Amino acid sequence: MIPLQQFASVMVGTGTPCSFDGVLSATGTGSTTVTGTSRTVTVPTGNSGKLRFLSVDVSLGGMGYSIDGGGYSSVSEGTEITLTDTQTLVCRGTLLEVGESVSANLVDASTGTLIEALSYTRTA
Numbered sequence: 001m002i003p004l005q006q007f008a009s010v011m012v013g014t015g016t017p018c019s020f021d022g023v024l025s026a027t028g029t030g031s032t033t034v035t036g037t038s039r040t041v042t043v044p045t046g047n048s049g050k051l052r053f054l055s056v057d058v059s060l061g062g063m064g065y066s067i068d069g070g071g072y073s074s075v076s077e078g079t080e081i082t083l084t085d086t087q088t089l090v091c092r093g094t095l096l097e098v099g100e101s102v103s104a105n106l107v108d109a110s111t112g113t114l115i116e117a118l119s120y121t122r123t124a
Contacts, residue, residue, distance in 0.1 A: 016044040017113035018051065018083065024091050024106070024116055029124040032061075035092040036120065038069070043085040050109035053079040053118075061095040061102045063120065075104060093120025 020039040028034035043049040056063065056077045064072035065079075068087050073079075075091070083089060093102040101121035107114055 015046050015111055017108035017111040018043050018047060018049060018115060020089070020115070024089065025119045026092075027121045027123050029122065032096050032122065033092055033094045034096060034120040034122055036090055038066075038088045038090040040086055040088050041083045043083060046110075047108070048110045049083045049085075051081050051083065051115065052107045052109050053077070053104045054107050056104040058102045058104075060097075060100040061093050061120075063091065063093055063102045063104060063118075065089060065091045080109065091118060091120070093122070096120070096122040098122055098124055 019042050022037060022039050024036045024039055026034050026036040053075045054077065056075060063075040065075060065081065066072045067081065067083065067089055101119055103117065103119045105114055106116050106118055
């Protein structure tokens with residue numbers, strides 16, 4: 001559940017939200033790290049390109065993101081990133097044992113739109 005303060009902070013603005021050319025979430029086997037596919041963002045005219053990670057659940061591991069193939073940064077509740085049109089984003093779950101997962105909601109800060117309910121699960 002999104003706390004009221006955060007809900008209010010993302011539910012402002014109108015317009016077209018950012019979008020990606022595919023799903024960011026992933027499942028994996030054999031490794032304690034599950035990495036999604038790098039996806040290209042479309043940032044519409046008038047959109048700030050700011051995205052927030054909300055309702056982050058990393059109680060069983062960790063979550064990170066990389067922009068344009070750079071180094072990974074950790075995700076925690078309220079982490080905000082800014083992307084420009086055609087940049088790439090990849091996310092991953094780390095320190096996962098078999099059957100464990102981490103999750104977060106990726107929200108467009110300009111429109112309050114949920115872009116994806118992210119999940120990274122190790123299945124075997």
